[in-house]
Every structure is written in structure tokens, then in C-alpha cells.
Amino acid sequence: MSAPVTEVVRAGAAPGEGGAPPTRAPAAGKGRVWIAAGGLLKLVGRNVALLIFLTLVILASLFVENFAALDNAEVILKQSAIPAIAVIGMTLVLMTGGIDLSLGYVVGLASIVSGIMANTWLWPAPAVLAAILVLGLAVGLCNGLITQFMRVPAFIATLGAGYVLYGLAQIVSQGSIINRLPKGFLAIGRTPMFGLPSAVFLALAVAVVFHVLISRTIFGRQLKAFGFGARAAVLSGVPGARINVSVYALCSTLAALCGLLFTVRVNAAQPNMGGGVFTFEVVTAAIVGGTSLFGGVGSVGNSILGVLSIKIIENCINLLGVSYHLYLAVQGAIILLAIILGNLTNRRA
Numbered sequence: 001m002s003a004p005v006t007e008v009v010r011a012g013a014a015p016g017e018g019g020a021p022p023t024r025a026p027a028a029g030k031g032r033v034w035i036a037a038g039g040l041l042k043l044v045g046r047n048v049a050l051l052i053f054l055t056l057v058i059l060a061s062l063f064v065e066n067f068a069a070l071d072n073a074e075v076i077l078k079q080s081a082i083p084a085i086a087v088i089g090m091t092l093v094l095m096t097g098g099i100d101l102s103l104g105y106v107v108g109l110a111s112i113v114s115g116i117m118a119n120t121w122l123w124p125a126p127a128v129l130a131a132i133l134v135l136g137l138a139v140g141l142c143n144g145l146i147t148q149f150m151r152v153p154a155f156i157a158t159l160g161a162g163y164v165l166y167g168l169a170q171i172v173s174q175g176s177i178i179n180r181l182p183k184g185f186l187a188i189g190r191t192p193m194f195g196l197p198s199a200v201f202l203a204l205a206v207a208v209v210f211h212v213l214i215s216r217t218i219f220g221r222q223l224k225a226f227g228f229g230a231r232a233a234v235l236s237g238v239p240g241a242r243i244n245v246s247v248y249a250l251c252s253t254l255a256a257l258c259g260l261l262f263t264v265r266v267n268a269a270q271p272n273m274g275g276g277v278f279t280f281e282v283v284t285a286a287i288v289g290g291t292s293l294f295g296g297v298g299s300v301g302n303s304i305l306g307v308l309s310i311k312i313i314e315n316c317i318n319l320l321g322v323s324y325h326l327y328l329a330v331q332g333a334i335i336l337l338a339i340i341l342g343n344l345t346n347r348r349a
Helices: 002-011 025-046 048-063 070-095 103-120 125-149 154-173 183-190 198-216 218-228 230-235 240-266 275-288 300-320 325-348
Strands: none
Touching: 048 300, 070 103, 070 198, 070 218, 070 240, 070 275, 070 300, 103 125, 103 154, 103 183, 103 240, 103 275, 125 154, 125 183, 125 240, 154 275, 183 198, 183 240, 198 218, 198 240, 198 300, 218 230, 218 240, 230 240, 275 300, 275 325, 300 325
């Protein structure tokens, strides 16, 4: 009668007692913790632009006087609309592993040319808009063809093209500014809609179109594949040359649209509009939005959040009465940090 009793004791014994093999519950628990931590990190990584934006909004609302006012929010939206269009084009280029340093100079050339067309030649607003988009497209195609087929590094090709465009803008304008533009032309970006200028809704429309292009089309998938590895993508059938040229063409087209909208906003066509400072700001916004300087990673929505974050920083600096040069220093620090982190990531890979 003792054997059955022994079996009962063993069956009810605690883990590791009575001859039962020890379980690995603690190890399994640690594994679940690591899996949960990894999932949290991935979630944060996918939403880092949103987290940065929300953090800035909360801190600014708590510590910067008048930041949370409705009028100030409208100012930030108005100031973000045009850079949001530009950052979409820059995001496309950065996703290929390239960069377009001519963007700001396209803005200046488009500004002075649109002013001449509208004020001197008296072209109707739709014709001016169409001509400016074609101008930007032509510049972008030149950048893309030089980069792709002449094998000139994007940094050098677009920087050189930018200075050519700056010189052309100065020659065409003879260093002067064109004021008092026609009302029909100004209506492109100044028409009131729900309390905001039409430029804000134009930027929203551009964002929706390019969000669909990147996230819902074959072009978007090919763009990401090309950015992660151009040679492997081409070997797998991705039209690398077409992708590379297309992103520069789209970037300059959107930059030209920005030049026209800037001209409308200030009611003056200026050859010095945009320039390197604007390019620097757009690149910084794309990086804050999570776009990689090394290609393959980018999102329209996150890049726009990057623009809003950068403009919040600028707005806080203005409200606090701090020197504007601090804003430039912050942008430089962000770009430098992104390059360092990118290099460290590539080394680990």
C-alpha cells in the first residue's frame, strides 16, 4: 500500500521536489520581459517623431508664456505649411541615400521668376503656377541626370547646381525685389479657408498625395528598396535609374512651388529667398521626422511632424526673446547627432 501513497506525494510535490524535474519558469519570465522591452523599443522607434512633437508641445505649454494661445498655434501652422511641402521632396531624396542642397536656391529662382511673370509679363495665376512647376521639374531632372549618369556625388552636384541657380536669380532680377504683386496671383496662397490661408490646405493636399505615393504604390516600395541597397534592388528588378532621377525631379518641383508660395506670403519676389538656411532647416526637419541620412527610411507624416517640431523650437526662441542664432545651433546639433548615430548603427550592422 506504500507505493500508491508515494506516487501521490510525488504528483503533488512542488517543482523540483519529490523527483519532479525543475521547471524553467524564471528563464521564461525573463524572456517575456526582453520581448516586451523589444516591442516597446520598436513602438518608440516607429513613433519617435510623434513623441518629440508631443514632448515639445507639453514643455512649451508649461514653461513658455503665450505658447498655448490659439493665435500662436495659428502662427505655427502658417509658418509650417511651406516648409512641409519642401520636406516631402527632401524626404524622397534622402530615402535614396542622396541629398539635394540646391533646394533653397530653387526657391529663390522660382520666387523671382514668378514675380516677373505675374507683375511684369502679366501672366494669369494658373499660367504662372504651371510655368514655375515646369521650371522646378527641369532643374530636378538636371540634378537627377547628373547624379545618376555622370556619377557625380549628390552633395557636390546639387551644391554646384544651387550656386548656378543663385547666380541666375541675381542676374535675372538684377539684385532687385518685385513688390505689389497682382491680387489674382496672391490668391493662390492667401485665400482664407476656415480661418487659415489656402497655402495650409495646399500643403495638406500635397502631403496626402505623397503619403499615398510612398506607402501605397509600387513606386514607394521600390524607393525604399533602392534606399536600403541600390545594387541589390537593381539586381532584383527595381528601375534604379528611374527612381533616382524621379526623386530629384519631384524634390525640385515641390521646392519651386515653395518659392511661389513664399512670394505670395510676403507679397514680394526676392532672389535671396530660401537659400542655404532654408535647405538646412528642411534637412533638419526630415531628420527629426525619422528620415535616415543613409537611405531606406522615411515617412511623409513623420517628416511633417519634424517640421512642426522645428517650428515649435523656433517659436519658443522668439517668444523667449533669445537670439535666432540659437535656432541655427540647435539645427546643426540635430544633424550632427543624426550622422553620428547613423555611423554607429552602420558599424554595428
